Amino acid sequence: MRSGDFSELAAFIAVAEAGSFTRAAAKLGLSQSAVSYSVRMLEQRLGVRLISRTTRSLSLTDAGQRMLRNLRPSFENIENEIAAITALRDKPSGTIRITTFRYAATSVLWPVVAKFLAEYPDIEMEIILDEGLTDIVADRFDAGIRVGEQVQKDMIAVRVGPDLRMAVVGSPSYFENRKIPQTPRDLGEHLGVSYRQTTGGGLYAWEFERDGEELQVRMNGPLIMNDGLMLESAALDGLALAYTFETQVAQYIEDGRLIRVLDDWCQPFSGYHLYYPSRRQHTAAFALFVEALRFKG
Numbered sequence: 001m002r003s004g005d006f007s008e009l010a011a012f013i014a015v016a017e018a019g020s021f022t023r024a025a026a027k028l029g030l031s032q033s034a035v036s037y038s039v040r041m042l043e044q045r046l047g048v049r050l051i052s053r054t055t056r057s058l059s060l061t062d063a064g065q066r067m068l069r070n071l072r073p074s075f076e077n078i079e080n081e082i083a084a085i086t087a088l089r090d091k092p093s094g095t096i097r098i099t100t101f102r103y104a105a106t107s108v109l110w111p112v113v114a115k116f117l118a119e120y121p122d123i124e125m126e127i128i129l130d131e132g133l134t135d136i137v138a139d140r141f142d143a144g145i146r147v148g149e150q151v152q153k154d155m156i157a158v159r160v161g162p163d164l165r166m167a168v169v170g171s172p173s174y175f176e177n178r179k180i181p182q183t184p185r186d187l188g189e190h191l192g193v194s195y196r197q198t199t200g201g202g203l204y205a206w207e208f209e210r211d212g213e214e215l216q217v218r219m220n221g222p223l224i225m226n227d228g229l230m231l232e233s234a235a236l237d238g239l240a241l242a243y244t245f246e247t248q249v250a251q252y253i254e255d256g257r258l259i260r261v262l263d264d265w266c267q268p269f270s271g272y273h274l275y276y277p278s279r280r281q282h283t284a285a286f287a288l289f290v291e292a293l294r295f296k297g
Contacts, residue, residue, distance in 0.1 A: 148270030192219025
């Protein structure tokens with residue numbers, strides 16, 4: 001392999017993944033012209049077009065798709081090995097990229113992150129909040145945090161929090177002229193804030209269980225949202241009932257701002273888990289973070 005081959009291949013992979021010479025150049029810390037030149041030299045040396053370019057877009061040719069598919073795992077292994085060797089230094093360092101959603105970030109992730117970064121100042125963390133089910137492999141995250149039942153079976157899962165429960169809540173003003181529901185079937189007479197799932201786009205069904213009986217209810221109401229905090233705001237303002245994590249509304253229930261209903265129909269379920277692919281070799285910094293986050297209860 002010539003001395004310039006590696007940089008040309010790296011430039012091609014960056015452009016293919018970013019879908020843009022400009023974004024690839026920013027990622028590599030190079031000028032756009034330098035990246036374009038490297039890809040052009042690679043194509044000339046191979047004698048085959050890898051990227052089809054127009055004034056507005058670019059796409060991979062069949063040869064380009066094959067090269068990306070076969071080269072990406074090798075480059076990931078090289079990057080992981082370099083990261084692992086770097087981690088052999090006295091002080092753990094590097095960047096840890098985590099994807100999660102707001103509830104998990106505030107309840108289990110942030111309390112650990114604050115202490116962890118104070119103890120290991122050479123480690124950086126990137127935390128991306130996303131209500132959808134992010135593909136951590138495709139988006140190059142080190143790990144994600146989701147409810148246990150959402151974690152794919154081929155992932156390593158580490159429990160990072162206790163069991164969870166959902167709660168159906170409404171404000172005192174909402175219940176002034178409405179009956180308290182006794183079973184989930186009574187919810188047909190009520191308004192509810194619907195949650196739009198980012199992944200797939202469907203509306204989330206409220207799930208209930210008691211004495212072996214399971215029910216799912218899709219609510220009618222004036223609002224559809226994809227953010228948990230806004231669900232709670234709608235309930236607090238008396239617009240509708242909300243179906244949300246028990247821990248997020250516990251204080252509102254205690255101080256009387258919200259009334260909880262159907263408590264006996266909301267059973268505990270598997271709590272938050274950190275998950276990551278088994279085939280990826282992680283750094284010492286990541287291993288330390290996993291142990292810091294692991295649920296001890």
